[in-house]
Amino acid sequence: MDLKDLFDLHEKLETRINAYWTYWSIAVFAVGGWLFSGKLGLLPLEAKGVSLGTMVFFSCNLAVLWQATKLVLGIRDEIRLKSKEKLFASTYLQNALSEDGLKFRLQITLALHVIIDGVVIWALWHTH
Numbered sequence: 001m002d003l004k005d006l007f008d009l010h011e012k013l014e015t016r017i018n019a020y021w022t023y024w025s026i027a028v029f030a031v032g033g034w035l036f037s038g039k040l041g042l043l044p045l046e047a048k049g050v051s052l053g054t055m056v057f058f059s060c061n062l063a064v065l066w067q068a069t070k071l072v073l074g075i076r077d078e079i080r081l082k083s084k085e086k087l088f089a090s091t092y093l094q095n096a097l098s099e100d101g102l103k104f105r106l107q108i109t110l111a112l113h114v115i116i117d118g119v120v121i122w123a124l125w126h127t128h
Helices: 003-037 044-084 091-098 105-125
Strands: none
Touching (some): 044 091
């Protein structure tokens, strides 16, 4: 695979990751807005049902984010390795391609997801 193909694949995966984050953000803001509106309280059984559905969504979303992010990291690593074989006129481009700026991306994804998910689930359980 040449650099152009790697860049195209990288962009497609990043677009997919952004869509997954968008779905998750919409869900978090929708549940948060609903909870903070204070108009509807949930019965304990309803809170458990909504919490279960939310946990399933959050788990599935994190699973696809995790896999897509691992692919992006692999592609980024391949871009970095292939760019070492090329001589670019721009040292900025050469340096940008050789850096490993995504080192902790998986850990940050997991931490952010789990912390916010936990707060949302906790809030759902305490609406009655």
